Amino acid sequence: MPKLTKDNGLYAAIGEFSDENQLLEAIPKIRRLGYSKLEAYTPFAIHGIDEVLGVKPSKLGWFVFCCGLFGCSAAATFIWWAGAVSYPLIVGGKPLFAFTFSIPIMFEMMILFSAFGSLYGMLGINRLPQLYHSVFNYSRAERISDDGFMLAIEASDPQFDADECVRALEDVGANFVEVVAK
């Protein structure tokens, strides 16, 4: 069997753990071996896994903040332009534009744009929708959404060596360890 290297078109070495606690215990051990390109695949978001994996918190909030700010100011600008510039019409003796009566719509538009920003921002950062991903080549990939807790050492890791990764995963207690093609 030829030695598998990262040029062989591999995605990762993947192993399955029986529950979330085993997975959480295994990750630091794998990291101590020097691997950094790790991805855990789990049926639900596991509390504290980001700290164990050593990843930075999501920056999605800043994007959503900008969306909300845009929605809010766009609403105010439009209400001013429509009511005081484009079609000035006095109704009920009220001023053509005032901040007070614009608040409800400014607020609603802020929320609307933030909501679109959260969903589309999340999909964008996660590169979804995606038609194909190598993890689905793993023979037990269908269990990720059921009760499988997988850990992948990705081939893009500078230290990646298929055989060593398989051994490392087996040593920390993973079952069904496989080298998965791209």
Added chain:
Amino acid sequence: MAELAKTDLANLIREECNPPMLEGDMSYHDITEQISSLTEWKKTPRAWWVMISITGTLLLLLFACLTYLVARGIGVWGNNSPAGWAWDITNFVWWIGIGHAGTLISAILFLLRQKWRTAINRAAEAMTIFAVACAAIFPLFHTGRPWRAIYWLFPIPNTYLHMWQNYRSPLEWDVFAVSTYGTVSVLFWYTGLIPDLAVLRDRSKPGLRKIIYGALSLGWRGGSTHWKHYEKAYMILAGISTPLVLSVHTIVSFDFAVSVIPGWHTTVFPPYFVGGAVFSGFAMVMTLLLLTRWLLKLENIITIRHLDLMNKVILATGTIVGYSYATEFYIAWYSGDPYERFTFFNRITGPYWWAWWTMTICNCVIPQFFWVKKMRRNIAVMFIISITTNIGMWFERFVIIVLSLHRDFLPSSWGMFHPTWIDIGTYLGTFGLFLTLYLLFTKFCPIIAIGEVKSTLSAQNHVEHVYQHYLATHEVEAQSPHA
């Protein structure tokens, strides 16, 4: 003695922080199986087919009534002068209010870290969307020409109006509030659904079903990077939905409060409307969940404990509603305004006295039974109270709208409102729409948030583990988790 106190403390912490929410010994796989098998057609209970034929018939009634209305004009409704707003706006406010419980459960309880919400949030969110759809029908068809309404309601450039909407009007604020609410509810619901649609995708055999769920789940793979951004998006959506849900019924209440009609022109309306909305919404969630739980055998996931907690919310919000009625009355008297005083006196003793009394008994008196734990845990009692609450809250909107309009300042312009068959048919028809959509939802989507229930189970197992460890190290006897 000190040892005993320590054990009590451990039990208390376990009960308070993480009460057992799933009954029976369930594994993650059992949860996947139980919930996703509900979407498989071969296991459809016969009662489901019976129900959907009834609700489908009601839906046809809605189509018939709306077609007749469009063909003949809105004169086919009983609305008249002085009651220019009647059943249509009553139904609109009622349906919108019902939606509020869904957002409250999915957003506010999420921010408050109430783990028990995971069993009911998906169904409640779906209910919100369907309730908003029912609500939107009424103002839309009240315009008489719904196909043109888009130009009247939204600032869409067009060639026949040559003007813009009046942004000083609460009615225009309402357009933005309700449409934003509907849209954000759909986005929030869909965000929650993505990982669960992936569950259905992974379970399906290759074929059309797999393609559809595959497309809808957008290639979700449950990686830790995915979850990280997903959790953030979910939290932000919960964070923005919370002020949104409070704003929607606030703005709906502005439709009334900003006018000068006695009985409408009051500053208590925003909190009063929001409280009432949550109250009626929880009652509707309760009605639906009791039926769903029975129909789809979900007693182990939607437990008596969940229902008990929901009944506490009904009790609390019902009491807020009662307090609001009292405040309204007190202010009417204290204002010294004869018209204001008359309006409230007329509500109790006028020709619509029965509407006011129905409202008061259903909303202020009947939910008080929930102070008793036995009542909060009795299925029959809570089903009846959920229905009476829905009735009471419909009458509340009727009292506010029709009873304020039918006798205003000038006795010469007083009148009465009588619903027509089209009024009644349209209202019944919206139940057809609401329930048909809900029944279809139970068949096509996971009606319980699979991922979230699994994470609740994980937390439950964790606490149980710590508890068992504590007992082992302190050599004391374990207590039953349901004690």
